[in-house]
Amino acid sequence: MEEKANGPKVEDNRRSVIAGPTNPMVTPLLTDQYQFTMAYAYWKAGKNNERAVFDLFFRKNPFGGEYTVFAGLEECIRFIANFKFTEEEIAFVRASLPNTCEDGFYDYLRGIDCSDVEVYAVSEGSVVFPKVPLMRVEGPIAVVQLLETPFVNLINYASLVATNAARHRFVAGKSKLLLEFGLRRAQGPDGGIGASKYCYIGGFDATSNVAAGRLFGIPLRGTHSHAFVSSFMSPDEIIDKSLQSCDSSSTCEDFVSLVQTWLSKIKWSHSLCGIFGETNQSELAAFTSYALAFPTNFLALVDTYDVMRSGIPNFCAVALALNDLGHKAVGIRLDSGDLAYLSSEARKFFCTIEKEFGVPGFGKMNITASNDLNEETLDALNKQGHEVDAFGIGTYLVTCYAQAALGCVFKLVEINNQPRIKLSEDVSKVSIPCKKRCYRLYGKEGYPLVDIMTGENEPPPKVAERILCRHPFNESKRAYVVPQRVEELLKCFWPASPDKAREELPPLKEIRDRCIKQLEQMRPDHMRRLNPTPYKVSVSAKLYDFIHFLWLNEAPVGELQ
Amino acid sequence: MEEKANGPKVEDNRRSVIAGPTNPMVTPLLTDQYQFTMAYAYWKAGKNNERAVFDLFFRKNPFGGEYTVFAGLEECIRFIANFKFTEEEIAFVRASLPNTCEDGFYDYLRGIDCSDVEVYAVSEGSVVFPKVPLMRVEGPIAVVQLLETPFVNLINYASLVATNAARHRFVAGKSKLLLEFGLRRAQGPDGGIGASKYCYIGGFDATSNVAAGRLFGIPLRGTHSHAFVSSFMSPDEIIDKSLQSCDSSSTCEDFVSLVQTWLSKIKWSHSLCGIFGETNQSELAAFTSYALAFPTNFLALVDTYDVMRSGIPNFCAVALALNDLGHKAVGIRLDSGDLAYLSSEARKFFCTIEKEFGVPGFGKMNITASNDLNEETLDALNKQGHEVDAFGIGTYLVTCYAQAALGCVFKLVEINNQPRIKLSEDVSKVSIPCKKRCYRLYGKEGYPLVDIMTGENEPPPKVAERILCRHPFNESKRAYVVPQRVEELLKCFWPASPDKAREELPPLKEIRDRCIKQLEQMRPDHMRRLNPTPYKVSVSAKLYDFIHFLWLNEAPVGELQ
Structure with a gap:
């Protein structure tokens, strides 16, 4: 790793000091080789300092939905705030280019940073829609091209997984605890x-990932695994059996026996008699030992052998023994089987214990579930009815199994004040030219109605004024809107001039709050899982005309054959 | 980042010095919180140094196939070779655990490293199969548990994407160039x-990723994007128009005019007359400019406007102008449209040029294709017939879009010399107990026939001796095999004793060669894309009996109701 990786702060930056990227591997070399070949070609042609504007946007919402959560901005800003080639990096670039390339280019690379780049962006954690720029990046074309790959890399997955998290939250409901595992x-x-990080932004409550807890202050969760259970043979192997009471007033010298006594009481109790026979002794030993280590945080994984015939009775025996000493057990985790059925049976068991042994609150014991969960299984659980309080979600959430990539792109929209358009046989791939401003128009009920893009110098839409919103490519789709509120979407996060104000990078918690609030603010029909209504994205009448003028100008005239 | 991140080498390790993980974020905190709660519970119970054996394996091959490429081992070894908590990390763990946890635990954490951990593993780049341990990790249970999450993280994606790359190579065929984009x-x-890195292991030839090129020495590829093309307006803006001939003997003072001359010659040539009219002038300017920058490496993206009416003629004009100066153009890239059709038409055009203007080899111009390619589209292209020489593959390859996760697990198979089994209602999830040895048995034709697991102390299978191979869970599935060659799969990559030999970590190129060779060695029916034959994985008769003895012992006896 370079020096940069160690010193995450650039001391001589004329803006306030911004830390480097979280991952020290995010260096100016984390880009595609063609950004360097192009940089060389621009430099060779004397074009490298031509001022270009690029839009970063996506074309389609992921997961069959009609919304996306924008995330990854902070890492982009941290990247450009510290963008500078080391000598070793320049030597590598030189070695990777043909030896016909001139030396002056490497001097040029040596000198560049992002001080004359300007980044306007939507605030991180915002709900965003296709075609509207998430970031507008302006600067010397050769430099901005070098940023393309890292920016798209840093935004694509961040936004995808934040959106996935938001969708899981939507299905799980507000009251459930969501844990990223x-x-x-x-x-x-x-x-x-x-x-x-990005699941937390999208509405998760905690993570199992200790490194992420340390880097971002995200709450951590975790108890024990199946291996912990199978590592024990029987309660006989527990050596230190003593446990202090919660208020430290007394000590139980043989907690193991206390647990055994409770297990026997449960087994032969009036209401539970006959439900289970011999429980698994490795499991009982593991639970007892875990409770001795964490008397105030006892949460047990109950499905190593048999949930109802072993895990739950063993758990309850330990929890009741803890209760005798004034400690309140936290609950159980289920990691296999029919979660709807097992959670309901477990709940019944807990309620019976509460009643039979007069332990207030025992019925409300926390039930966490964590077996290959995703949007569909959460939805199915809701439909069946369940008693799960917390969901631990892993594979499907973090790998975005349902759709493993968001297709963010980075398109040139203007160079030297000349608007540029990227044509394509596929209309959905035609880019919207010009340096633009973007607004969100809100209706009477407080819902966002439409996003509108305008040319940079058009007057902004005004509250209570009638605005014509046009579909960028479909002539017949247009509507007048009278907004009750107008929000400008793109804000300056990285000014090209030191005098210009810069949006502060908010703390993670604030990004998360913005995301949750914006999601709540959406009209419900845009949010539903099946057949959601598309949110409208439009351009001003003036921009519409200009797009189509440019389009006709650029498109080759064919001959029908 | 900690000091560790900066100094990737541990000087005082008693083994030969092994560099730290490629990503400095791979620290002992890159694990699940429950590994620490368990470590504390083990420590509190005095069990932390009990010797445990864990197997890392997967249950099902990805992508509907019947093979997997094992990758990620080197990063695991680099991780454990440098495993040591910093004070800051210990402080964080302390803050994240309940304050009832005793101080002695943190002293314990401070003292641990992986010097008494032993890792046996399959060689990286090997073809592997479900249920057979890829790694067998033995050591003090609390330490080995801490390794679970980082090991699984480092192996899961590495093996998944290497397998995906191998599958793409299989469909593309040996002769094509595969580029990871x-x-x-x-x-x-x-x-x-x-x-x-892992696509290179799986058989790709090069990458666009400069950072990966630098870190791993993977060949780099890249030319220019659509934005480069649209950044130009017309050839008039090219200032420095001179270009030296290949042998430096002469200089063309107006290369732009030379290109224009050639464009006109092509346009009005006998065989191409009428195929195109006015080509796009931005594109012509961009190609000319790119050729001036890279006269010896001219490869142009030809689909910004219209491949056959603009891109190809413009490319040929520039390539022929280069040819006049003794420079040989490399070829074109197609990034949209019908790649089968366009590549064939482009080839015809090149061949016509070769013939019409007498330029030997022009017809063999390289054609690279790169538009959302995956196994299916490669297969479809093959069926249609195409003229593509090189494929640039991105999204579907690297995100493993078709299956975004490999389900590697890490299961306790023995503790204190006592074999342990993890039961499950789902037979495919039952783990195979015992510290094991694993062998691959080869048949007469040189193909691998079957993998067999045995208890650690069983005599190894011998060449030319009859061996009973049993399905681990299905009584009726068994077969005798007489191997012509026996390969022990698990080798010692990290010995618990300094006297013991350790397998060297081979260079990347060697891992890649192993992978390619092993894939070629497989019987073709295991490799086919549709309905491949499952490769057989078995246990010895002795291990079979023991598994079933243990299973009966552990399973709760229910009562039919």
């Missing part, structure tokens, strides 16, 4: 760290 | 870097 199945180490 | 769509920065 994906590190082991994530696509690489910082796939895991990124997943934890 | 996925960085921008990868799941995070080192998702991208990992993809480049």
Whole structure:
């Protein structure tokens, strides 16, 4: 790793000091080789400083939905705030280009940073829609091209997984605890760290990923695995059996026996008699030992052998023994089987214990479920009815199994004040030219109605004024809107001039709050899982005319044959 | 980042010095919180040093296939070779655990490393199969548990994407050049870097990812994008028009005019007259400019406007002008449209040029294709017939879109010399107990016939001796095999004793060669895309009996109701 990786702060930057990217591997070399070949060609042609404007946007919402959560901006800003080639990086670029390339180019590379780049972006954590620029990046064309790949890399997965998290939250409902458990199945180490961060933004409550907890202050969760259970043979092997009461007033010298006594009481109790016979002794030993280690945080994984015939009775025996000493057990985790059925049976069991042994609150014991969950299984659980309080979600969440990529692109829309359009046989791939401003128009009920893009110098839409919103490519789709509120979407996060104000990078919690609030603000029909209504994205009448003028100008005139 | 991130080498390790993980974010905190709660519970129970054996394996081959490429081992070994908590990390763990946890635990954490851990593993780049341990990790249970999450994280995606690359290579065929272009769509920065490394192992030839090129020495590829083309207006803007001939003997003072002359010659030539009219002038300017920058490496993206009416004629004009100066153009890239049709038409055009203007080899111009390619589209292209020489593959390859996760697990199979089994209602999830040895038995034709697992102390299978191979869970599935060659699969990559030999970590190129060779060695019916024959994985008769003895012992006896 370069020096940069160690010193995440650039001291001599004329803006306020911004830390480097979370992952020290995010360096100016984290880009495609063609950005360097193009940089050389621009430099060779004397074009490298021509001022270009690029839009970063996506074309289609993921997961069959009609919304996307924008995330990854902070990492982009941290990247450009510290963008500078080391000598070793320049030597590598030189070695990778043909030896016909002139030396002056490497001097040029040596000198560049992002001080004359300007980034306007939607605030991180915002709900966003196709075609509207998430970021508008302006600057010397050769430099901005070098940023394309890292920016798209940093935004694509961040936004995809934040959106996935938001969708899981939507199905699970507000009251459930959502835990991200994906590190082991994530696509690489910082796939895991990124997943934890961006799932938190999208509405998750906690993660199992300790590194993410440390880097971002995300609450951590975790208890024990099946291996912990199978590592024990029987309660006989527990050596230190003593446990202090919660208020430290007394000590139970043989907690193991206390647990055994409770197990026997449950077994022969009036209401539970006959439900189970011999429970598994490894499991009982593991639970007892875990409770001795964490008397105030006892949460047990109950499905290593048999949930109802072993796990739940063993758990209850330990929980009741803890209760004798004033400790309140937290609950159980189910990691296999029919979660709807097992959680309901477990709940019944807990309620019976509460009643039979007069332990208030025992029936409300927390039930966490965590077996290959995704949007569909959460939805199915809701339909069946269940008693799960918290969901631990891994693989499907963090790898975005249902759709593993968001197709963010980075398109040139203007160079030297000349608007540029990228044509395509596929209309959905035609880019919207010009340096633009973007607004969200809100209706009477407080819902966003439509996003509208205008040319940079058009007057902004005004509250209570009638605005014509046109579909960018479909002549017949247009509507007048009278907004009750107008929000400008693109804000300056990285000014090209030191005098210009810069949006602060908000703390993670604030990004998360914005996301949750914006999702709640959406009209419900845009949010539903099946056949959601598309949110409208439009252009001003003036921009519409200009797009079509440019389109006709650029398109080759064919001959029908 | 900690000091560790900066100094990737541990100087005082008693083994030969092994560099730290490629990604400095891979620290002992890159694990699940429950590994720490368990470590504490083990420590509190005095069990933390009990010797445990865990197997890392997967249950099902990905992508509907019947083979998997094992990758990620080197990163695991680099991780454990440098495994040590910093004070700052210990402080974080302390803050994240309940304050009832005793101080002695943190002293314990401070002292641990992986010097008494032992890792046996299959060689990286090997073809592997479900249920057979890829890694067997033995050591003090609390330490080995801490390794679970990072190991699984480092192996899961690496093996998945290497397998995906191998599958793409299989469909594309040996003769095609395969380029990994996925960085921008990868799941995070080192998702991208990992993809480049492991796709190379799986049989790709090069990457666009400069950081991966630098870290791993993978060949780099890249030319220019659509934005480069649209950044030009017309050839008039080219200022420096001179170009030296290949042998430096002469200089063409107006290369732009030379290109224009050739364009006109092509347009009015006998065989091509009428095929195109006015080509796009931005594109012509961009190609000319790119050729001036890279006269020896001219490869142009020809689909910004219209491949056959603009891109190809413009390319040929520039290539023929280069040819006049003794420079040989490399070829074209197609990034949209019907690749089968366009590549064939482009080839015809090139051949016509070769013939019409007498330029030997022009017809063999390289054609690269790169539009949302995957196994299916490659297969479809093959069936239609095409003229593509090189494929640039991104999103579907690196995100493993077809199946975004491999389900590697890490299961306790023995503790204190006591074999352990993890039961499940689902037979496919029952783990195979015992510290095991694993062998691959080869038949007469040189194909691998079957993998067999035995208990650690069983005599190894011998060449030319009859061996009973049993399905681990299905009584009726068994077969005698007489191997012509026996290969022990698990080798010692990290010995618990300094006297013991350790397998060297081979260079990347060697891992890639192993992978390609092993894939070629497989019996073709295991490799086909549709309905491949499952490769057989078995246990010895002795291990079979023991599994079923243990199973009966552990399973609860129910009562039919």
